[in-house]
Amino acid sequence: MTMFLTQRALALLPVLFLVIVIAFVVLQLIPGDPAVVILGIEATPERVAQMRTRLGLDLPLHEQFLTYLVSVVRGDLGRSIFLDQAVGQAIVERAPVSLMLAAMSLFWAILFGIPAGIVAATRRGSAVDDFVMTGSLLGMSVPSFWLGLNLILVFGVWVRWFPTGGYVAVSTDLGAAIWHMMLPSLSLGFIQMAQIGRMTRSAMLETLSQDYIRTARAKGLSEFVVVGKHAFRNCMLSIVTVVGLIFAELLGGAIITEQIFSIPGIGEMVITAVAQRDYPIIQGALVMVGAIYVLINFLTDVAYGLIDPRVRIA
Amino acid sequence: MTGSPAAAAADAITPPSPSELGRMLRNRQFVFGLLVLVLLSVAAVFAPYLTPHAATDVDVINRLKPPSLRHWFGTDGFGRDVYTRVIFGARTSMIAGLFTMLFTVFVGGAIGITAGYFRGVFDNVVMRLMDAMMAIPAILLAIAFIAILGSGLTNVVIALSVAYVPRLARIVRSVVLTVREQLYVESARAIGAGTPRILIHYVLPQIVPTMLVQGSFIVAYAVIAEAALSFLGIGTPPPAPSWGNILSDGRSYLSLAPWVTVFPGLAIMAIVLSLNLLGDALRDIIDPRLRTDR
Numbered sequence: 072m073t074m075f076l077t078q079r080a081l082a083l084l085p086v087l088f089l090v091i092v093i094a095f096v097v098l099q100l101i102p103g104d105p106a107v108v109i110l111g112i113e114a115t116p117e118r119v120a121q122m123r124t125r126l127g128l129d130l131p132l133h134e135q136f137l138t139y140l141v142s143v144v145r146g147d148l149g150r151s152i153f154l155d156q157a158v159g160q161a162i163v164e165r166a167p168v169s170l171m172l173a174a175m176s177l178f179w180a181i182l183f184g185i186p187a188g189i190v191a192a193t194r195r196g197s198a199v200d201d202f203v204m205t206g207s208l209l210g211m212s213v214p215s216f217w218l219g220l221n222l223i224l225v226f227g228v229w230v231r232w233f234p235t236g237g238y239v240a241v242s243t244d245l246g247a248a249i250w251h252m253m254l255p256s257l258s259l260g261f262i263q264m265a266q267i268g269r270m271t272r273s274a275m276l277e278t279l280s281q282d283y284i285r286t287a288r289a290k291g292l293s294e295f296v297v298v299g300k301h302a303f304r305n306c307m308l309s310i311v312t313v314v315g316l317i318f319a320e321l322l323g324g325a326i327i328t329e330q331i332f333s334i335p336g337i338g339e340m341v342i343t344a345v346a347q348r349d350y351p352i353i354q355g356a357l358v359m360v361g362a363i364y365v366l367i368n369f370l371t372d373v374a375y376g377l378i379d380p381r382v383r384i385a
Numbered sequence: 386m387t388g389s390p391a392a393a394a395a396d397a398i399t400p401p402s403p404s405e406l407g408r409m410l411r412n413r414q415f416v417f418g419l420l421v422l423v424l425l426s427v428a429a430v431f432a433p434y435l436t437p438h439a440a441t442d443v444d445v446i447n448r449l450k451p452p453s454l455r456h457w458f459g460t461d462g463f464g465r466d467v468y469t470r471v472i473f474g475a476r477t478s479m480i481a482g483l484f485t486m487l488f489t490v491f492v493g494g495a496i497g498i499t500a501g502y503f504r505g506v507f508d509n510v511v512m513r514l515m516d517a518m519m520a521i522p523a524i525l526l527a528i529a530f531i532a533i534l535g536s537g538l539t540n541v542v543i544a545l546s547v548a549y550v551p552r553l554a555r556i557v558r559s560v561v562l563t564v565r566e567q568l569y570v571e572s573a574r575a576i577g578a579g580t581p582r583i584l585i586h587y588v589l590p591q592i593v594p595t596m597l598v599q600g601s602f603i604v605a606y607a608v609i610a611e612a613a614l615s616f617l618g619i620g621t622p623p624p625a626p627s628w629g630n631i632l633s634d635g636r637s638y639l640s641l642a643p644w645v646t647v648f649p650g651l652a653i654m655a656i657v658l659s660l661n662l663l664g665d666a667l668r669d670i671i672d673p674r675l676r677t678d679r
Contacts, residue, residue, distance in 0.1 A: 220636060345528060
């Protein structure tokens with residue numbers, strides 16, 4: 072298992088390196104002088120020169136990259152121009168907010184998606200199956216931001232069950248934190264619920280047609296044991312893969328959901344940074360989210376090893 | 386799969402036979418998806434003839450009016466006709482979806498074909514770069530590129546294409562890896578066909594079905610993403626109508642005038658649903674083994 076995990080960790084390193092390269096290239100792709108773009112054309116030559124030094128643009132390209140690479144590896148993502156704060160610190164302050172939103176969305180997606188997929192597969196062709204498949208198709212077609220607006224209207228404004236926006240830290244009040252995240256997480260998790268439901272159904276149908284399932288039924292096991300123990304365990308690999316990918320997608324989707332519900336997460340910071348041309352923040356967000364994705368990939372591999380002994384032995 | 390290389394290539398590039406066309410038309414998903422898509426496309430193309438109003442006509446006396454015979458979808462905060470803005474917004478969405486798809490299919494297809502066919506160092510380097518780009522959520526990568534290029538429909542198309550190219554390249558590459566090992570490609574090589582000829586005549590036709598299916602999904606993703614970026618205020622700039630910026634305008638009057646947000650949202654849902662149905666149906670027709678309703 073250790074060997075397997077070491078191999079996987081090493082395989083992910085080049086991806087992380089290239090994520091840093093992409094973040095570096097972002098600044099280089101800006102048409103014209105990034106310092107002028109940030110400060111505006113009215114900026115004095117002195118201020119432009121200062122900004123160029125601050126961004127490291129006065130160095131040759133290869134030195135710029137090496138300096139950036141070494142800084143990122145040391146955990147220094149630069150300094151935000153408008154927040155007047157270290158980018159790393161700004162992201163670390165907001166990351167728990169975005170991660171909580173993504174995690175709660177994933178929770179709903181798994182809670183409803185997996186059982187729906189299993190029930191649809193075991194009752195293939197029935198009205199329940201049709202309902203799940205139609206519902207998931209509609210779910211995959213609803214834009215999460217539009218769903219968010221409708222949830223605000225119905226549950227926040229009309230029936231007033233949930234707050235329409237804002238954020239409460241878990242450390243302040245756990246109950247209020249969860250309460251405030253209900254509508255954002257449901258709107259963000261809905262599409263993923265549909266994806267997980269479809270994926271689970273498809274994986275279950277594949278597994279339920281296997282010989283060993285027929286054998287399990289033939290030896291008189293109850294349907295609950297056949298589906299829950301024999302079939303579901305073998306679907307877990309496909310489901311874990313999708314869940315890993317979905318978590319990364321949720322981090323992207325959170326950017327928009329945070330805007331709708333006024334949640335002070337990474338997304339809100341990035342959108343403000345785009346308006347203010349605060350490029351160090353955008354670069355930092357790319358590196359950080361890329362790193363989280365790589366970490367999730369690694370954890371997915373760990374989960375493979377735990378679920379399926381063949382993976383860790385091979 | 387047919388035996389000779391020429392026949393194999395011809396298989397994939399000839400128009401659908403009457404029986405294939407019949408199979409498509411018997412597929413309810415395909416017909417429904419196509420019908421909705423055609424209706425929305427007609428609305429987008431003939432938008433000026435389908436409404437007596439202009440998309441940017443301000444009428445402050447009639448602001449926030451509910452749906453009526455005069456204003457089918459009501460009016461927004463500036464008194465602009467929401468129905469008119471929605472059908473003109475369809476143009477923006479269709480352009481974003483179509484051009485993102487074309488650009489992605491062209492660049493992603495070229496990368497996927499060359500990486501999959503040549504393998505080796507080129508494949509390794511390019512695909513690791515694609516992996517790294519895929520490590521960043523598509524919408525965040527697109528936002529980063531808009532931060533560089535600025536907002537506007539053209540830049541949205543470029544940014545979204547950059548975000549989707551790696552996803553398509555990876556899928557195309559996996560198909561090419563199988564195709565390049567086929568006997569007819571080997572025999573084409575044996576009879577002295579050059580690499581460009583093999584790629585264009587023997588490999589490309591085999592990945593067209595995959596690109597067709599993925600293309601419909603890319604249009605759907607791009608429509609949602611364009612709307613999302615415009616909603617965030619970094620996509621199509623107002624007052625030009627886009628479903629995203631109509632939603633963004635309507636957000637301020639959500640409880641007062643829900644119709645401003647309901648109709649553009651339904652339009653996005655209808656087009657994405659139709660594209661998803663088309664994509665699923667095409668996949669089922671092209672490769673019945675991948676049927677989602679098995």
